[in-house]
Amino acid sequence: MSGHDGTPSRPNRGPTAEDRRLLEAIRAGDPAAFDRFVERFGPMIWAFGLRMCGHREDAEDVFQEALVKVFTSLRQLENPAALRTWLWRVVANECRMSRRGPRDPSRQVGLDDLGARDDGAPYDPPDETAASPERQVLDRETRARVERAVRNLPPDYRIIVLLRDFEGLTTQEVAEVLGITQTNAKVRLHRARLALRRLLEQDDAARAGGAA
Amino acid sequence: MDEREKAAAFREWLESLDEELRRDVPHDLASLTDEQLENCEACKRFLESFRRTVELCRATPRPAVDRESLARAAEAAREELRRKGLL
Numbered sequence: 001m002s003g004h005d006g007t008p009s010r011p012n013r014g015p016t017a018e019d020r021r022l023l024e025a026i027r028a029g030d031p032a033a034f035d036r037f038v039e040r041f042g043p044m045i046w047a048f049g050l051r052m053c054g055h056r057e058d059a060e061d062v063f064q065e066a067l068v069k070v071f072t073s074l075r076q077l078e079n080p081a082a083l084r085t086w087l088w089r090v091v092a093n094e095c096r097m098s099r100r101g102p103r104d105p106s107r108q109v110g111l112d113d114l115g116a117r118d119d120g121a122p123y124d125p126p127d128e129t130a131a132s133p134e135r136q137v138l139d140r141e142t143r144a145r146v147e148r149a150v151r152n153l154p155p156d157y158r159i160i161v162l163l164r165d166f167e168g169l170t171t172q173e174v175a176e177v178l179g180i181t182q183t184n185a186k187v188r189l190h191r192a193r194l195a196l197r198r199l200l201e202q203d204d205a206a207r208a209g210g211a212a
Numbered sequence: 213m214d215e216r217e218k219a220a221a222f223r224e225w226l227e228s229l230d231e232e233l234r235r236d237v238p239h240d241l242a243s244l245t246d247e248q249l250e251n252c253e254a255c256k257r258f259l260e261s262f263r264r265t266v267e268l269c270r271a272t273p274r275p276a277v278d279r280e281s282l283a284r285a286a287e288a289a290r291e292e293l294r295r296k297g298l299l
Contacts, residue, residue, distance in 0.1 A: 034299060038286045046282050047274040056278060060285045067289035071298055138271055146272045165269035197265040 020080050027075050034071065044167075045091050051162055052095040054151055062094045069094070088169065088177045092159060149199035157192035164189055 022040060025033035042063065049062030069090045077086055138146075150158055150166075163169045163177060175185035249255050293299035 031299070034286075034290060034293075038282070042282050042286065043274070043277040046277050046285070050275050056281055059278075060281045063282065064285040064289045064292075067286065068292050071289075071293050072296070138268070138273075142268070143272055146268050147275070150269075161269060165266055166272065166274075168270075193262065193265060196269070197262055200265060200268070201261070 019083055023074070023077070023080050023083055026071065037070065038067070041087065048091055048162060048167065049095060049098070051147070051150065051166070052159060053098050058098045062091065062098055065094045065097070066091050085173050085176050088163065088167075088173070092163070092177050095159065096155075145200065145203055149196055149203055152199050153192060153195055156188065157195055160185065160189050161192045161196060165193070
């Protein structure tokens, strides 16, 4: 299954035939492989960076650095089946690196801007078809609530919820990506979901209070 | 244990477990949980709210992509890789 732009929407489902061909092309030094990789994985990585960091500039940096790492090291990846887990590990590490320095809150992308650019020109539409079969079209307000709550999670919780519940990796894959045991991944995930649930409830209460 | 204490105990127990971890719960304990759940409105509300949170995450699409930003990052990476002789 893929999103409307061809981006793999469930990166945990093992490598597709296209992934394998792309990996072979990268290993063979095919000059077209770079653009193919950007087209195939770019939106996924960029969007993850935006959610994880909350800043457009960081999403751009994460994507740039991930690309460099991929084309520096991917040739050494022996098992094509591990491509997606490997890729997520690279992206997760870049996200961790990008949050080292202090950030200017004014650079943080507004939640209302997730669907429209500053200059008024449209972004690509949100990936409505991505991820699970039960994925449904949520109204803009609900999306904003969820994104706001995720943004308010501590980074260690945010990354695990994003990988597991938004991007659809299995718990085992999440553990591999984050370099922790599966048991630790489950415990951290559960705490992250509870924290997210509380944030959503607080958001509801605040909105109800504001409306009263 | 009255109904309120039962609900609190259940809630505490549930909060300590991941849904995936619950598969490893001994059958008698799982049965007890179902029984408590059957009679505990607060437990049901909590569980529903917890499930709804995970469903919302799964149903929220990826943010829209800024194609200009994407292209800028790709071009910068391409330049760096060329400088390193990797592209």
